[in-house]
Amino acid sequence: MTILENLYNGNINVVERSIKKGSEYDRLDKLSLELENKFIKGKSKQEKELFEQILELIYGQEEILLTETFVEGFRLGAQIMLEVFSEPKRQFTPIYENE
Numbered sequence: 001m002t003i004l005e006n007l008y009n010g011n012i013n014v015v016e017r018s019i020k021k022g023s024e025y026d027r028l029d030k031l032s033l034e035l036e037n038k039f040i041k042g043k044s045k046q047e048k049e050l051f052e053q054i055l056e057l058i059y060g061q062e063e064i065l066l067t068e069t070f071v072e073g074f075r076l077g078a079q080i081m082l083e084v085f086s087e088p089k090r091q092f093t094p095i096y097e098n099e
Helices: 003-008 024-040 045-085
Strands: none
Touching: 024 045
16 A cells, blocks of 8 residues: 555554653653642642643644644655756766766
8 A cells, every 4th residue: 555545544643653661751741740740739720720721722832833843844855855856957967877
């Protein structure tokens, strides 16, 4: 199956990933959750709700940023491929080229 067929059929998802246990991301994820739990401990219901709203906004911003970064990276890769397959503007003739 080609990459386009896999993409069409939903076999490719660049967003969903499993976290490797013991990785740096895993360590930071656990630390973040631990600190979040310490922070909200003893807070009022209103303070907890406000904190959750702040986190939702941050996650929303992060999703927009990651989407834009992915799209820009994909476009850059496509532009590189276009340049690779286009006729180069040369000042010299490479010695390996057949005449």
